[in-house]
Amino acid sequence: MEEQEQKTEVKNEKSSTLKRFLTTLSAGVIGSVLTLAAVPQMDFLYNDIQDANKQEEVSQTAREESASTVNVDQVSAESTSIADVVDQSSEAIVGVVNKQKQTSNPFRQPSGEIQKGTGSGVIYKVTEDAAYIVTNHHVIAGANEIEVSLHDGEVVKAELVGTDSLTDIAVLKLEGDYDITPLKFGDSSNLRPGQQVIAIGNPLGLELSRTVTQGIVSAVNRTITVPTSAGKWEVEVIQTDAAINPGNSGGALINTSGQLVGINSMKISENGVEGLGFAIPSNDVSQIVEEISKNGQVVRPYIGVGLAGLDEIHPYYRSKLSGDIKEGAMVVSVDEDSAAGKAGIQEEDIIVAINDKKIKNADDIRHYLYTELSVGDEVTIEFYRDGELQSVDLTLTSNEKQ
Numbered sequence: 001m002e003e004q005e006q007k008t009e010v011k012n013e014k015s016s017t018l019k020r021f022l023t024t025l026s027a028g029v030i031g032s033v034l035t036l037a038a039v040p041q042m043d044f045l046y047n048d049i050q051d052a053n054k055q056e057e058v059s060q061t062a063r064e065e066s067a068s069t070v071n072v073d074q075v076s077a078e079s080t081s082i083a084d085v086v087d088q089s090s091e092a093i094v095g096v097v098n099k100q101k102q103t104s105n106p107f108r109q110p111s112g113e114i115q116k117g118t119g120s121g122v123i124y125k126v127t128e129d130a131a132y133i134v135t136n137h138h139v140i141a142g143a144n145e146i147e148v149s150l151h152d153g154e155v156v157k158a159e160l161v162g163t164d165s166l167t168d169i170a171v172l173k174l175e176g177d178y179d180i181t182p183l184k185f186g187d188s189s190n191l192r193p194g195q196q197v198i199a200i201g202n203p204l205g206l207e208l209s210r211t212v213t214q215g216i217v218s219a220v221n222r223t224i225t226v227p228t229s230a231g232k233w234e235v236e237v238i239q240t241d242a243a244i245n246p247g248n249s250g251g252a253l254i255n256t257s258g259q260l261v262g263i264n265s266m267k268i269s270e271n272g273v274e275g276l277g278f279a280i281p282s283n284d285v286s287q288i289v290e291e292i293s294k295n296g297q298v299v300r301p302y303i304g305v306g307l308a309g310l311d312e313i314h315p316y317y318r319s320k321l322s323g324d325i326k327e328g329a330m331v332v333s334v335d336e337d338s339a340a341g342k343a344g345i346q347e348e349d350i351i352v353a354i355n356d357k358k359i360k361n362a363d364d365i366r367h368y369l370y371t372e373l374s375v376g377d378e379v380t381i382e383f384y385r386d387g388e389l390q391s392v393d394l395t396l397t398s399n400e401k402q
Contacts, residue, residue: 085198085258086212092123092183093252095149095206096135096158096172100142120201120251121148121172122260123182124289131180133172134289135250136265137163137228140170148174149206162292165228166370168235168265168280169288183252186259188281191217191238199242199264199277201251208247215242215275224278226266232363237278238262244277253279260285301369301377301396304338305331305345309361321350325384328352329362339394345383352389353382369396 100116119139125132133148140146146158156174163170191197195217202209219239226235240253244267253262262279291298307329310318317330328350334341352359357368373379375398382391 082198082214082256085254085256086200088181089183089198089252089254089258090200090210090212091151091180093151093200093202093210094121094123094133095119095202095209096121096133096139096250097147097149097206098140098143099145099147101144116143118202118205118247119249120247120264122250122252122263123178123180124185124260126178126180126182129175129177131174131176131178131182132161132293133158133174134263134285135170135172136263137165137168137170139250140172141165146172148172149209150178151180151210162296164288164292164298166233166366167284167288167298168226168228169263169285169292171289171292183254183258183260185282185286186255186257186261188220188238188261188283191220191255191261191281193217193219196256197240197242197261198254198256199240199244199248199251199279200254201244201248201264203243203245203247205247211248213243215240215277218275220281222278224266234367235265236281236284237265238281240277240279241275242277243275244279248277297399299375299398301373301375302338302399303365303369303381303394303396304335304340305351306333307351307362307365308332309363310350311361317348321384321387325350325352325387327358327360328384329359329365331383339397340381343381343392343394345381345392346385349383349385351381351383355379 096119098116098118099114102114117139119135121133121135121139123131124134140160140163143160146160148156148158150156156176158172158174161171161173193216197215197217199213199215200210203211217238218241222237222239223234224237225232238253238261240262242253244264248264249266251264252260253264255261259282261282263282263285264277264279266278268276288298309329310321310325310327313330331340331345331347331349331351334345334347336342351365354365354368357372359365359368373396375396377396378393379396380391380393382389384390
């Protein structure tokens with residue numbers, strides 16, 4: 001019996017040992033399975049970390065090598081900023097005051113010279129004893145006296161060198177020694193739509209002198225018809241959206257290099273219209289300025305007659321015209337010493353053609369003369385007198401003694 005019990009105890013002990021072994025084995029296997037499942041993932045992450053570390057080391061090395069071999073320049077702002085251009089240009093912009101005489105009125109101020117209007121001007125040339133200014137004709141038209149306000153506030157009387165109403169350009173002269181850097185003419189033929197431009201002038205008077213506005217070239221080679229003291233005229237202009245207001249006339253339109261590319265002259269100011277300003281191109285201005293400086297005016301072909309369009313003639317006179325005459329320009333005055341006077345042209349003659357060029361109105365004659373003909377050219381003028389078509393030949397003279 002005891003022997004049987006001992007066998008049972010041994011069996012139980014073996015069974016317990018086996019269970020402990022199996023339990024340990026199972027834990028080892030499970031642990032191995034978890035380890036086998038985790039190791040590939042850990043290797044992948046470890047490899048990534050190693051690769052990243054290597055890349056960082058390579059990048060750091062490259063940066064160090066680059067820093068030792070590459071010359072790094074400081075990045076600076078635009079070499080010439082808008083503010084710099086304005087600083088360099090503003091002293092050449094002046095205010096122009098048009099003074100005219102007024103008659104005595106007991107209920108108003110006494111007779112004398114009063115300020116009729118103000119505009120702007122640009123100093124384009126300085127010599128040892130004078131400074132020269134370009135402005136608009138309409139700024140100084142009718143002036144008995146012209147004053148110029150300089151950048152430092154000094155007011156100086158100006159001499160009118162000459163003016164041209166058709167192109168709306170005038171030249172003024174200031175006697176004296178002036179330490180002012182003039183604006184240089186740029187080449188306006190290089191302007192393109194979208195190019196940046198700056199307008200400097202005196203909008204609404206001298207209180208806002210040298211006001212700066214910025215915009216772009218909206219269009220080039222625009223042609224607009226404007227009224228002048230010599231009649232309607234087609235002017236080629238630069239269109240810009242830079243703000244231009246009364247008082248800006250005669251001021252500068254400059255490019256970002258500080259060159260004068262136009263003289264601001266006009267704007268369209270109808271209700272609902274914005275950003276339509278116009279400037280006379282610098283290439284035209286420089287030629288006109290040169291001729292005015294040389295001759296006191298722009299020399300053009302001269303016939304020697306005063307004209308009026310048929311639509312301007314009183315109905316009484318129009319009723320006396322031949323029924324076939326619907327277009328042309330009537331002669332209303334004749335300079336007897338002119339080519340027309342010497343050729344026998346008379347008042348009430350109706351000019352209908354020059355060199356076979358049909359004439360619709362007085363503006364057509366001016367445009368054809370000033371753009372197609374020159375002083376000294378021989379022309380044939382066709383006209384109606386008492387309903388009969390006639391013609392004369394004459395040689396064009398200049399308007400210098402006009």
